[in-house]
Amino acid sequence: MSVFTMVTEAELSRWLEDYAIGSLVALKGIAAGIENTNYFVTTTRGRFVLTLFEKLTEAELPFYLNLMAHLAKHGIPCPAPIASKSDALLSRLNGKPATLVSCLPGATVLAPAAQHCAVIGSVLADMHLAGRTYEGRLENPRGRAWWHETAPKVTPFLSPALQALLDSELAYQASLDTAGLPRGPIHADLFRDNALWDSEGAPAAPRLGGVIDFYFAGIDCWLFDVAVTVNDWCVHADGEIVAARAEALLGAYAGRRAFSAAERQAWPAMMRAAALRFWLSRLHDFYLPRPGELTHAHDPEHFRRVLECRRRACIALG
Amino acid sequence: MSVFTMVTEAELSRWLEDYAIGSLVALKGIAAGIENTNYFVTTTRGRFVLTLFEKLTEAELPFYLNLMAHLAKHGIPCPAPIASKSDALLSRLNGKPATLVSCLPGATVLAPAAQHCAVIGSVLADMHLAGRTYEGRLENPRGRAWWHETAPKVTPFLSPALQALLDSELAYQASLDTAGLPRGPIHADLFRDNALWDSEGAPAAPRLGGVIDFYFAGIDCWLFDVAVTVNDWCVHADGEIVAARAEALLGAYAGRRAFSAAERQAWPAMMRAAALRFWLSRLHDFYLPRPGELTHAHDPEHFRRVLECRRRACIALG
Numbered sequence: 001m002s003v004f005t006m007v008t009e010a011e012l013s014r015w016l017e018d019y020a021i022g023s024l025v026a027l028k029g030i031a032a033g034i035e036n037t038n039y040f041v042t043t044t045r046g047r048f049v050l051t052l053f054e055k056l057t058e059a060e061l062p063f064y065l066n067l068m069a070h071l072a073k074h075g076i077p078c079p080a081p082i083a084s085k086s087d088a089l090l091s092r093l094n095g096k097p098a099t100l101v102s103c104l105p106g107a108t109v110l111a112p113a114a115q116h117c118a119v120i121g122s123v124l125a126d127m128h129l130a131g132r133t134y135e136g137r138l139e140n141p142r143g144r145a146w147w148h149e150t151a152p153k154v155t156p157f158l159s160p161a162l163q164a165l166l167d168s169e170l171a172y173q174a175s176l177d178t179a180g181l182p183r184g185p186i187h188a189d190l191f192r193d194n195a196l197w198d199s200e201g202a203p204a205a206p207r208l209g210g211v212i213d214f215y216f217a218g219i220d221c222w223l224f225d226v227a228v229t230v231n232d233w234c235v236h237a238d239g240e241i242v243a244a245r246a247e248a249l250l251g252a253y254a255g256r257r258a259f260s261a262a263e264r265q266a267w268p269a270m271m272r273a274a275a276l277r278f279w280l281s282r283l284h285d286f287y288l289p290r291p292g293e294l295t296h297a298h299d300p301e302h303f304r305r306v307l308e309c310r311r312r313a314c315i316a317l318g
Numbered sequence: 319m320s321v322f323t324m325v326t327e328a329e330l331s332r333w334l335e336d337y338a339i340g341s342l343v344a345l346k347g348i349a350a351g352i353e354n355t356n357y358f359v360t361t362t363r364g365r366f367v368l369t370l371f372e373k374l375t376e377a378e379l380p381f382y383l384n385l386m387a388h389l390a391k392h393g394i395p396c397p398a399p400i401a402s403k404s405d406a407l408l409s410r411l412n413g414k415p416a417t418l419v420s421c422l423p424g425a426t427v428l429a430p431a432a433q434h435c436a437v438i439g440s441v442l443a444d445m446h447l448a449g450r451t452y453e454g455r456l457e458n459p460r461g462r463a464w465w466h467e468t469a470p471k472v473t474p475f476l477s478p479a480l481q482a483l484l485d486s487e488l489a490y491q492a493s494l495d496t497a498g499l500p501r502g503p504i505h506a507d508l509f510r511d512n513a514l515w516d517s518e519g520a521p522a523a524p525r526l527g528g529v530i531d532f533y534f535a536g537i538d539c540w541l542f543d544v545a546v547t548v549n550d551w552c553v554h555a556d557g558e559i560v561a562a563r564a565e566a567l568l569g570a571y572a573g574r575r576a577f578s579a580a581e582r583q584a585w586p587a588m589m590r591a592a593a594l595r596f597w598l599s600r601l602h603d604f605y606l607p608r609p610g611e612l613t614h615a616h617d618p619e620h621f622r623r624v625l626e627c628r629r630r631a632c633i634a635l636g
Contacts, residue, residue, distance in 0.1 A: 020444035021393040023573070044440060045395065045526070069391065075339040075400040075420070077363065082393040087451040102393070122362060126338035133405040208363070255341070 005037045005052045005096050012041065012050070015093050018084045019100065021045045032193070035215060037096070040103065047103040048082065052096040056215060061097055063138040064214050065089040067131070067185050068101070074130035076123065077210035079104060106196030106209025114248035117233050119208050120195060121249035124187070124229055125256035127211070128222045131185035140188055140218030142277055144173070154283040162304070169276050169307065176269050178221055180262040186225035189216040191232040223263045226253060227274035231306055239305035250317055264317045272310045279303035323355045323370045323414050330359065330368070333411050336402045337418065339363045350511070353533060355414070358421065365421040367397065370414040374533060379415055381456040382532050383407040385449070385503055386419070392448035394441065395528035397422060424514030424527025432566035435551050437526050438513060439570035442505070442547055445529070446540045447575055449503035458506055458536030460595055462491070472601040480622070487594050487625065494587050496539055498580040504543035507534040509550040541581045544571060545592035549624055557623035568635055582635045590628045597621035 013024045022045035030038035030049070037052040053061060065081045069089060072080035079101035081089040091098050109116055139145070151170055155163055187194075196209035226249075234245035253259075259267075282300035289297060331342045340363035348356035348367070355370040371379060383399045387407060390398035397419035399407040409416050427434055457463070469488055473481055505512075514527035544567075552563035571577075577585075600618035607615060 019393065020448035020574075022440055022444065044437070045393065045444070048393070073387065073391075073398070073401045074403070075337065075363065075366070075418075080391070083391045083448075083451075085392075085447050085450065100393075119362070122340055126340065126363070129403050130338035130401075132403065133401075256338075 052098045063136045070134045104210035106198045109197045114244045117245040117249040118252040121252035125253045140220035157287040181221040190229045223270045227270040231274050239309040267317045275307035370416045381454040388452045422528035424516045427515045432562045435563040435567040436570040439567035443571040443574035456536050458538035475605040499539040508547045541588045545588040549592050557627040585635045593625035
């Protein structure tokens with residue numbers, strides 16, 4: 001259960017007086033999520049999600065909230081932050097930065113078909129295109145600088161073979177020039193558990209309710225975002241690519257935005273970069289959990305396998 | 319059928335390349351509406367409404383589109399204009415100003431119960447409160463100035479008795495001082511056919527899909543908006559007020575925003591003003607239809623009866 005900060009109905013009713021969304025009907029904690037406290041809020045007007053931020057600060061949050069508002073305004077199915085009567089997307093509740101967003105329909109699909117992957121590829125490209133006019137600036141907080149800062153912290157916990165793997169991959173990535181790749185706001189964490197699917201859609205034409213959890217977003221290469229997504233949606237448990245799913249995702253992406261020659265060339269390296277980023281963060285969360293943190297840490301081994309697969313072989317951008 | 323400007327699927331597909339909402343699946347004309355051309359647009363991402371404006375111009379439209387975007391951002395259930403990749407809410411298609419908005423669920427309810435009226439009262443108050451931070455400025459285009467401009471045009475068609483009624487009401491309204499009433503953006507046309515209801519809601523708790531058609535909006539007294547709404551949602555066919563529905567609407571409105579003393583005092587006169595405005599516009603559309611206009615004109619008699627009822631008696635603001 002991921003409710004770290006308790007909110008009572010009385011507290012929320014008072015807080016909602018600064019919003020134009022009707023009056024409170026029901027309040028219910030949401031179990032998913034390990035970074036923030038989330039509640040379903042039902043008012044006389046409909047359903048919303050309340051998030052209290054446990055780590056992100058008032059200085060960091062505008063980038064994320066304004067990005068979600070920007071994408072929602074462009075028709076991207078994602079949570080739209082609700083502005084208060086005083087026109088703020090961010091407020092405080094029980095001592096925490098807090099925001100209210102629209103509630104998207106649907107549930108996650110953990111065993112996606114090629115059709116799901118095609119929808120994800122298409123919406124990812126549209127997110128990138130819609131993000132071009134977004135003016136917020138925040139370098140990907142889990143980008144290259146973070147890798148080099150984090151590697152020395154986890155190295156002491158690794159076997160010599162894994163230390164060598166990490167060193168080798170960091171050196172390889174450092175040797176690459178990504179300056180020619182198109183960049184912009186990226187989701188950077190579009191895993192299967194961050195997409196909701198409307199169960200009313202026919203199996204052959206799955207309906208995306210929306211993409212959630214933009215709190216790892218930042219400015220980086222679009223291609224890195226594509227690689228992160230493929231590395232989750234299109235892999236076997238052993239880390240190998242499921243070709244039909246990858247082709248569906250990449251084909252649908254390219255149908256909305258064609259890859260450049262530089263992107264085609266960078267793709268194999270970018271797939272390795274995306275695997276490295278999650279291997280590193282999972283090593284970090286596994287060996288260096290924050291004090292008091294619930295032990296939700298994922299096994300780092302999965303992304304070690306993904307990385308090794310990407311180093312051995314690659315698929316083309318189609 | 320209210321499709322005045324034809325759009326083919328090929329034309330729309332090309333136009334949609336400037337949007338990040340997937341690719342076109344289906345295009346279907348919408349019969350309702352007499353001012354604009356409307357289509358349902360289904361893309362791989364979902365359903366939208368395309369509007370081509372037949373009369374409103376590029377200079378007038380930003381007030382309406384930005385107002386809808388502002389209200390949607392505040393959680394008011396209304397169509398949200400979709401921004402293009404180049405960040406515009408307004409574009410051109412086949413020679414007309416055109417916009418794409420989100421498609422709201424539901425259908426109109428022409429015989430509302432008190433419960434529907436309560437929901438409408440609540441959302442109307444929230445619209446007023448959310449509109450306080452809206453910066454667009456456009457005086458109600460069907461406000462006092464327009465009444466005095468329009469009356470001489472329709473007077474020649476009226477019997478002496480009706481001429482006297484119109485003169486008397488205009489003189490009465492001109493004698494009133496509304497300067498002390500709170501003002502802001504108002505919908506100004508929140509009739510039953512401009513609200514969509516989700517059929518999934520239980521009869522005792524109707525679910526509002528949203529409020530549509532903001533193209534008569536403008537800056538005016540909030541109380542005028544309340545009166546326009548009560549005069550449609552809470553009347554018998556003879557123009558008399560249905561007390562239970564009016565009490566539900568006004569009570570729910572006051573539950574979200576309390577009426578001021580000045581508003582309570584002005585209420586009977588404002589109900590007359592709201593009846594006058596629609597009597598005048600219906601007289602105008604009936605006797606002076608624009609060339610080539612389809613004959614959708616409503617019978618002006620209904621609002622003449624409403625006006626006479628409001629002159630005879632009034633209900634309090636509760």
